Amino acid sequence: MKWEIKQFNEVSSTNTLARTMPIGTVVMAEAQTAGRGRYGRVWQSPIGNLYASFVFPNTDKLQKYLSFMTGLALAESLPEFDVHLKWPNDVLLDGKKLAGVLLETVEDKIIVGIGVNLVSSPTKNVLYPTTHLGGLLSPIALVKRLIIQYDAVLSILEKKGFEKIKQRWLDLAQNVGEIISVHLPDQELVGIFKGINNDGALILKTTQKTYKIMAGDVFLI
Numbered sequence: 001m002k003w004e005i006k007q008f009n010e011v012s013s014t015n016t017l018a019r020t021m022p023i024g025t026v027v028m029a030e031a032q033t034a035g036r037g038r039y040g041r042v043w044q045s046p047i048g049n050l051y052a053s054f055v056f057p058n059t060d061k062l063q064k065y066l067s068f069m070t071g072l073a074l075a076e077s078l079p080e081f082d083v084h085l086k087w088p089n090d091v092l093l094d095g096k097k098l099a100g101v102l103l104e105t106v107e108d109k110i111i112v113g114i115g116v117n118l119v120s121s122p123t124k125n126v127l128y129p130t131t132h133l134g135g136l137l138s139p140i141a142l143v144k145r146l147i148i149q150y151d152a153v154l155s156i157l158e159k160k161g162f163e164k165i166k167q168r169w170l171d172l173a174q175n176v177g178e179i180i181s182v183h184l185p186d187q188e189l190v191g192i193f194k195g196i197n198n199d200g201a202l203i204l205k206t207t208q209k210t211y212k213i214m215a216g217d218v219f220l221i
């Protein structure tokens with residue numbers, strides 16, 4: 001895909017601004033005053049980190065796979081770091097959260113919001129331990145790498161299908177085969193992380209049964 005990068009100083013949320021932009025735009029901001037995380041959580045957004053939103057077309061295929069493709073593209077944009085993936089698309093470094101992804105569908109667009117801790121990471125009010133890259137990469141350098149890696153994963157999807165994306169995702173995933181805990185809105189499940197299926201659902205084997213989970217928070221234990 002061809003991308004046009006638009007850079008702003010401070011915005012409320014790049015995901016909100018991206019709604020008004022054409023498909024193929026990458027909205028970047030130096031800081032956000034109302035950065036959002038998954039499940040309506042706050043994404044603290046001080047100057048120095050990456051806040052970017054990619055405007056994709058809303059197609060069936062992307063609707064299904066873009067979440068995994070984004071995790072993979074992000075991880076593959078950071079080859080000099082020993083990063084891993086946590087379902088569905090968090091990027092971890094040393095077991096701590098380095099980046100988060102928020103997908104929002106608005107009519108004919110899928111907005112992929114990406115936050116990467118480049119120079120700092122929050123310590124207060126966090127659900128999960130966090131880390132940052134110590135300023136070794138600039139926001140624009142990372143966005144340029146991401147554009148290249150998105151192209152690579154999109155062409156894998158075209159040529160080889162989701163199976164191949166899934167394989168690469170699993171190669172980078174943290175804790176496959178180990179015990180994890182998954183927080184769902186109404187319960188917590190503990191079991192063995194068996195992998196993901198072709199719909200991208202997380203497969204969790206508890207002592208009772210095997211669950212296919214489409215949404216939830218994973219904790220590594």
Ligand code: BTN
Nearest residue numbers: 013035036037038100101113115
């Ligand atoms: C999460 O892990 O909960 C997802 C965090 C996503 C944060 C990014 S920063 C750029 C974009 N704009 C937002 O308001 N949120 C996303």
